[in-house]
């Protein structure tokens with residue numbers, strides 16, 4: 001289950017950080033005391049995968065990342081990275097001694113160097129010998145082979161960011177921090193770079209902390225989500241859990257819906273459809289060139305789910321799943337209700353009128369069929 005923030009001292013977490021990351025910071029910006037911004041977090045994060053730090057502008061995402069990097073010194077701070085203390089009451093490792101890579105909104109490449117020159121400079125500065133093939137693997141992962149000899153000023157915004165990410169990876173960080181790496185790109189460039197970030201997330205063993213205020217990026221990239229509000233952690237948890245909360249603060253109005261992880265297990269070439277198996281529930285989606293066996297994420301909006309008491313074969317809807325009602329809560333619109341449903345092993349949310357809730361006599365535990373009008377691959 002997603003957990004809420006605790007700002008009290010978490011001694012147990014500090015002791016159990018051989019694997020995960022533990023961050024506790026209390027920081028008050030000296031010149032913002034009047035406006036009252038304070039960062040107050042106490043977080044244990046997974047040791048691998050991509051953790052999205054999400055929240056509105058000014059909620060403290062960058063400040064948290066800067067504290068972790070040692071770029072900002074919290075009045076009270078504790079950061080333990082897989083058993084290594086980077087900050088405590090008595091220790092403060094300066095940024096250059098922390099084995100981390102930092103990717104900023106702007107690529108910050110040296111403009112007088114080529115892409116390759118930027119990478120070589122970073123490797124030399126890190127002083128850590130490169131294992132065989134790492135250079136080639138990183139170039140391949142970021143797809144920058146063809147631009148290596150270009151001067152960094154000649155690169156597109158997306159290429160610059162891919163070189164900047166490669167540069168951060170080549171210093172062999174134990175932690176990769178990314179602060180809105182797509183924020184300075186237009187939508188076309190964002191779409192171009194997202195598949196590289198997906199590949200990075202699924203290939204890299206190093207944990208990634210990724211600041212964003214884009215729901216799309218979070219849904220597509222995150223394994224784990226931390227939602228920041230007013231310098232505090234409002235909620236955190238696995239991406240599927242966080243999105244399946246009926247009142248997820250991540251979502252606004254018609255965005256309500258769930259994310260499922262699945263695998264393409266069948267393709268129907270006649271109708272250009274793919275079957276995705278998601279934890280016991282199979283769904284047909286349009287085939288957009290996906291390959292058999294591919295892991296995918298799908299998004300099912302609450303507005304695309306309707307409920308029937310019996311199995312309707314005479315319907316245009318392809319996806320029908322047996323479900324049980326878990327809970328019914330009021331939507332912001334007084335005419336509408338949000339119904340959380342249990343499928344085989346997942347949660348589904350339907351947005352219905354209260355009239356339909358009454359008509360179907362919906363109540364907790366009631367078994368019925370969910371018809372899913374549209375399933376989108378998250379991309």
Ligand SMILES: Nc1ncnc2c1ncn2[C@@H]1O[C@H](COP(=O)(O)OP(=O)(O)OP(=O)(O)O)[C@@H](O)[C@H]1O
Pocket residue numbers: 029030031032037055056057058059060061062063064213
């Ligand atoms: N060096 C500083 N001195 C004083 N106040 C600061 C400083 N850095 C940030 N702040 C303030 O702290 C608050 C949190 O800023 P922060 O940049 O961490 O937010 P954010 O969630 O990353 O926002 P955004 O999404 O806009 O980048 C803001 O109110 C900001 O104005």
